[in-house]
Amino acid sequence: MNRSVPLTVLTLTALAPPVAAPWLAIASAATTTRSRVVTGPAVNMRWGPVKVRITVKGKRITNVTATAPTERPRSARINQQALPLLRKEVLKAQSARIFVISGATMTSNAYGASLQAAITKAHV
Amino acid sequence: MSDGGAALAAPAIARHEDIMGLPVEVECHDPIAAGAVEAVFAWLRRVDVTFSTYRADSEISRIARGELAAELASPEVRRVLGRCERLRARTGGYFDMRAGGVLDPSGLVKGWAVERAARLLEAAGARNFCLYAGGDVIVRGRPGPDVRWRIGIQHPLLPDRVAAVLESEHLAVATSATYARGAHILDPHTGAPPAGVLSVTIAGPDLGTADAYATAVFAMGADGPEWTRSIAPYEAMTVLADEHVLLTPGFEDLRVS
Secondary structure: OOOOOOOEEEEHHHHOOOOEOOOOOHHHHOOOOOEEEEEOOOEEEOOEEEEEEEEEEOOEEEEEEEEOOOOOOHHHHHHHHHHHHHHHHHHHHHHOOOOEEEOOOOOHHHHHHHHHHHHHHHHO | OOOOOOOOOOOOEEEEEEEOOEEEEEEEOOOOOHHHHHHHHHHHHHHHHHHOOOOOOOHHHHHHOOOOOHHHOOHHHHHHHHHHHHHHHHOOOOOOOOOOOOOOOHHHHHHHHHHHHHHHHHHOOOOOEEEEEOOEEEEEOOOEOOEOEEEEEEOOOOOOEEEEEEEEOEEEEEEEEOOOOOOOOOOOOOOOOOOOEEEEEEEEOOHHHHHHHHHHHHHHHHHHHHHHOOOOOOEEEEEEOOOEEEEOHHHHHHEOO
């Protein structure tokens, strides 16, 4: 007979880490080892519309760049200041990536929807 | 790495296939023979043919209809049914392959089959891999020299969030919950869906046992966490309907966030 151990009691709110979940085995969607470049949609930021472009090799983001309208004088400063920070954050974040998610049995349809959401999210 | 990213190479092998209507994934970071991965999927397809309750001609369906005596079934079927009986005793009747009134050992079969699949990969030389089958997970080794496998546990209320993240180099993880297919687990003692519980995750050495325990603890409802206090070397996280989360000490040790 096993010894009874004490339980830790938490609340779901206290527990849930702020992690966007479905990185769910993007592995299967990215079996290629060729580099590809994915560009996100234009996002309005304080300094105007910016498009982020990521270079993906296999499952890895190998580079992050951003484009802003070149005629804007602020553009240069964005690339000098904001971008290195963004790049560092993205590259750091993926080292803490979740590889797989345990959940109750999912049907293929639910899985497909989830994977699609993940890929959409990864492209932004 | 010069760019500050993790040393994460693309896996040597990554393959996806739907079996029994469930997504199955193999991600292996060792250059094993392609045939070894094919053997994994062939094995799982064979399990489906033999054990599926959706196939009228499966051994399980024939036993359920009384056309095949359990004693005359194939050795694998006899072994699985025997183990289901032992798990029923071990869980105080809460893991019951006849809970729904029809013979259905699925609560053990998936985990058992995927555990066997992991052994096939290991026999082929795989040391660093992740196996995923419809919510069940097995990890071995590492996905990269400086990276450990991180296993998210689906948040029971928020589809795009995880409730916890585990790290391990050798672990099986199974979760039972209501979110994906509605109330498909019944309390064998009442015949009704259990009350008071949102999800149960069991982590430990063997996926078959983890899978069966997750089903059993879920069926126990709000009484489940008390039972999880004495299931070492298995560890548990139970999320109750009042959003309290109860974790065994070993689960806390595996949890990185």
